Amino acid sequence: MKREGYPAAKLVKGEVKPAERLKGYFWRYRWRYALGFLFILATNAFATAFPWGVQYIIDGMRSPEGDKKVGFYSLVLVAIAVGAGLFRVFSRIIVFNAGRDIEYEVRNELFDHLQKLPPSFYQRYPTGDLMSRLTNDLGSVRLLLGPGLLNLSNTPIIYLMTLGAMAWISLPLTLCALIPLPFFVGLVRWWSREYHQRSLESQQSLARLSARIQENLNGAFIVKLYAREAAEVKSFNKHNRDYYETNRRMAKMSSMMTPVVNSVPGLGILLVLFFGGRQVMAEALTLGQFVTFILYIFNLSWPTFILGWVLTIYQRGLSAMGRLSEILDAEVTISPGEEEEIPMRGEIEFRNLTFHYPSQLSANGSQRPVALSEISLRIPPGSLAGIAGGTGAGKSTLVELIPHFFEIPQGALFVEGRDITTFPLQTLRRQIGYAPQEAFLFSTTIAENIALGLPQVSKEKVEWAAEVAGIREEIESFPMGMQTIVGERGVMLSGGQRQRIALARAIAMEPKILILDDSLSSVDAQTERKILDRLKEVFPGKTVLIISHRLSALEQAGMIFVLKGGRLIEAGTPEKLLRQEGYFAELARRQRIEEELEKI
Amino acid sequence: MPIEDFHEEEVLEGKAYDAHLVRRVWKYIVPHRRIVIRSILLLPVVAALQILQPFVVKEGIDRYFHEGSSLGLSLIAALFFVVLMAKVVAEYFQLYLMALTGQRCLSDLRLDLFQHVQRLPTSFFDRTPVGRTMTRLTNDIEVLSEMFTSGVVALVGDFVKLVAIFVVMLVVQWKLTLVTFTAVPLVWVVADLFRKKMRQAYRLIRSKIARINAFLQESITGMKIVQLFAREKKNLGYFQQINEDYRQANRMSIQFDALLFSLVEMIGRFAIAMILWYGSGLHQKGWVTLGTLYLFIDLMQQFFVPLRDLSAKYAVLQSAMASLERVFGLFDEKVAMGGTPGDGLALRTVPTGITFKDVGFSYRPNQPVLKNISFEVRSGERVALVGATGAGKSSIIKLLVRLYDYKSGEIRMGGRELRSWPLEELRREVVVVPQDVYLFSGSILENITLGDPLISAEKAKEAARVVDAERFILNLPYGYDYEVGERGATLSVGQKQLLSFARALVRDPKVLILDEATSSVSPDIEELVRQGIHRLMERRTTLVIAHRLSTIRDVDRIIVLHHGEVREMGTHEELLALKGIYARLYELQYQLQE
């Protein structure tokens, strides 16, 4: 399937902020970087000393007792090489590790933030896209903060030291060697701009590709059932080609940088040859100095070469940081608030609540559909309330508002008489057990899935909850019992098993408010009956909300609310509603007729 | 099935030999050989232009410095400039062509791998977290991309350069060359020393990142549950743990990397010291000129640039090899058998009776899920499968469309053994509305047609009307073009189920299988759907699974399944008279409503 439905990341905006963020991370590790910097300094001091030694040897060859001198200086050179090597090892380890540490921190930070973001965020960003950001993009940032920074600081140091040494030998010649530099700088600036754009495109393309793959893998069973493999491959390849194209464009740019940068020292040598040669002829410069000069230019060649690479890293890292900032800057619209002890009895009240999903705003802003409108109802503590209504009437939306899952306006929903927008989030959610319409299991053991809402896995609680949810015996008949691994989303279980484990999870919390959103739809009548009976037994005095299409489940409720098109159209005891000739009465009548029909 | 390994690292052992891996990569390079050859032909050119540079300088020193010829010097400088520019151009094309090859190979590889994954059996998807497979298709291949762009393939080029420099030096002064090169084998020794350890480290890294991805994938898709059960803190704790493991794995590689790089650099300096020490002796004997000494130093520098580069590339290479192992590991997963190609007989044209004979099946060894299942569904008959949850109803269906293959007994379809039908044909004619609804992000229309060009929008809309989905669709902002979001997140569960239903109907199958296809739909709509189907599926074979018995009201026969066995079979009346499992289920359901 195509997925163009989410906005592409902004290309221009936020150019400054990512850099600020990067600086922030850098600053947090400044001491580490400072130490690394010291080591880099030491490394380069040795590296700069090396050609100096060479100069002594070459000039020494001509002197009378050259042999001795040459031997001595050769040993000095070896010592210098060892020194440089030692410091280099440590400088690299220190700085690279700092990059990894920042990566670690930022990844945690991202994940932490992701967990706080509301559903509206997840509707905008496909899962695969987010995953790509947390691995590929973060990887680019790390590359910038590790090897990138190392070389970025290495280069000026080498330049300064080397140029210093060169100037010491001959200032004019040094200046000559620097002639190409301004052109080079201009070129680099043009190049960075281009490259930044292209790398951003490539990152976006990769994210889209990831999203496509993620969806395909998740829907693998549909692809198989409907023999859509070929179409999937085609759609994949479209993204794949697109990604290839962006990479090709990027390669065009990056292949340019290396040879150009490589030619810079060459140009330096050329100039030294041309101008320095004359000076040697004029005997203003010794041959040893001349060779040393060229060696220094060689010293510059690696850092210059790597500079090209650092620039690509920098551009990539910056655009990646921009993409990460999109996550980090996403607003936490449902603030957690301070946790506090609030005794709950389970009272819920909706006061004239109107709610629409963010995506329900139609393009022209006119006549937007509303998920819930002007809902007013009160569920007293300890009652069993049934919620009925047609498909898409807004039942799930209604109950998902209670744990403050979506952003809602103030003064519309009260739990325990307290406005839900001011209710501490964790406190609220810990007291609400929710069995969703679509059971979602994590790929761990059954026990851990049931204990999800508990502070820790407690064997007794898990077994008790499983028993109430009518699945204990079944689980225990599995060879691994409660330790059975269920597979991603519970693929290794039957639909009814999954549903009841999700139910057990809600029960295990022993919540003050229990919400069952059509949670027995995949369960046979016999099992459903048992579960409902058990629930009434173990949860007397607790508030229970049941959404169901089955009369059998609804009839047990003390009060029933019927929704239609987002409005509350009926409310009252089952008896009352039966007399009212509305949706509920119709539902009951239909099921009675069916029953009669079958008896014939 | 290694279920226990679900959260364990897939530790890949070093049995995959590098030569073997390289050969497999080679397969992807061959189709682009024309570009590769061009790039490779440029390699010696670049190398020659590179080596030419110090020669020019040497000539300058030896010939003109003493003569003091200013004109000669200018000529030399001009020559140098030409050589330099020629090299820039040659190198650009060489690198670009190489990078291009890389991207093409990877694009092919990605496509191949994706295609392969499409053909993997259901059991693979059962046991492999989505995030892990994704890692192989994206992150692991990205690592390979680094291999191409950073030019490990250009290793060949580096190698050419190295050999060229060596030969040139030998020709110029063989004694000095041999002495100088005593330092080089050291590089070899060091590299070999590190190889195994580095590979191990990178393997660890790759498997840790796969784990991060798997966890991310799951957490993000299950974010609703995480949040509603206030699991954030615990989840973060776990994430930090695996993130920390990843960091630790990287620590190791960083140490090796730093050591290798610095050692090679150091050895390069040793070599220069050696040239000077030994060369000065030769110079004093008058065997070499100072210009030659310069040439040697310069060439030695050049020699060590690719070598040092090599050490950086070496890390990339090891990392790439670790990724290659994983990528090809996925390739080595066995694909599901496709069914023997037909002999021209089309499933479409034969009566589609279904026969199960003594079929046995288990997902895991020694845990039979279906035992001796025998029943028959005549062509055009409607049959219901009922039974408690976990009885094995869905499993029967999975066997019928060959999501899994049965272990014993026989299943026949249209008078033939099931496996003798080509898989695609089978799945085109036997369509299932699965218990789990899955919508792709995209429009409603796309979700019904699933991108099949043979299904017109009109037909899709017709199907939506049959299941009474059009009513809600037309209320949505863009109607049929409404974007449903990932997994259909912006629809209610019942709405999704209706779309999933329409998706099956529009294919106009010969055999329709409904696995709890309307379990979340309100009874009024369900009734409409039932009537619609009744009309549409007249004379088609239909298998229905449902817990609400009203759903299966008008089937011809009912098969009752219990603990993986067929326990009762017959019409509604027959089964009621039997006073068995079905009768009890039935009583219960209606008695509750009294």
Ligand SMILES: Nc1ncnc2c1ncn2[C@@H]1O[C@H](COP(=O)(O)OP(=O)(O)OP(=O)(O)O)[C@@H](O)[C@H]1O
């Ligand atoms: N992929 C799988 N791997 C391992 N075991 C499985 C797998 N799928 C199902 N099972 C097991 O096989 C048994 C039968 O499952 P199946 O889905 O066929 O039941 P069902 O009758 O359709 O139940 P329900 O009415 O709940 O959907 C169950 O015990 C289940 O745990």
Ligand SMILES: Nc1ncnc2c1ncn2[C@@H]1O[C@H](COP(=O)(O)OP(=O)(O)OP(=O)(O)O)[C@@H](O)[C@H]1O
């Ligand atoms: N995330 C969302 N974004 C936009 N619209 C949504 C979203 N979720 C639900 N809707 C719409 O809101 C309406 C109410 O949905 P809801 O899930 O509450 O229905 P429901 O009564 O639970 O239906 P069902 O019985 O099918 O589960 C539907 O029309 C649906 O399309």
Ligand SMILES: [Mg+2]
């Ligand atoms: Mg719902």
